[in-house]
Amino acid sequence: MKIFSCTSLLLLIVTLFSSVVVADSKQILVQSTTSTANSGFYKYLLPMFETQTGIKVNVVAVGTGQAIRNARNCDADVLLVHAKAAEDAFVADGFGVERFDLMYNDFVIIGPAGDPANVSKQSDIHNALKNISTVNALFASRGDNSGTHKKEQSLWHAININTEAVKPSWYRSTGSGMGATINTAIGLGAYTLTDRATWISFKNKDDFKIQFQGDPKLFNQYGVTLVNPEKCPSVSQHSAQQFIDWLLSKKTQQSIAAFAVDGEQLFYPNAK
16 A cells, blocks of 8 residues: 655645646626627626626637637637537537537628618528628638538528639638628628628627618527536636636626617526
8 A cells, every 4th residue: 555655645635736726717708709709799708707796707809619629629618609509519529518509690781881782681691691692792701611601601502602612702711700790891892701790799880770670580699508527627617617607697698688888788698
């Protein structure tokens, strides 16, 4: 039987205690999307949580694809993004414990006031996109594997247009976040797909406006997931779960519903 000296035993206890402290630290890291950050959502909501709990929430705001990759690399305690299929795969692969619906809004097509592709006159998003491609009107894509980019690609694929393989001259991929892509679209006089919250919060609109909206196919669901501590032992499980429970609570859902910019509600809570 192995015998520990007093010093060795003390060091072992300190090491184990330190591990517990790290695992249940009073701060968490959330990998999230640019839309929740750019809209001012976190600046509005997080101080409420931090005041109530003393837990500091650090947010990394990137495209959904990058956020999920970061979480798979264990660089997160919580994942809050908007690409349900990819989120479900994250859980199915053992990286997430359970995914919950949190809130939703929708995507819209913005474009120049002149609306050269007559997008605003179309009855559904598929016809709107067909018009853009038919008249070779410029379209700016994020091209960054974000939730918005994934949605945009699914819409093109639905009308049998493969913009990734064909690379039509009217299609411009920015490889950037939503704000930068909107700026590019405005500079080019191009259409683009954006989440409504980012557009409402965007300051440099120039003569651009929403040219198409309201199709149910543009529904935009956000979800929240605890990163699995069995895959990622560094996860601050207790604090992260406390944050998720708080987001899903009735009171916080009411606070989410109350968040508005210039009188317009940005997100609609739908936690079950």
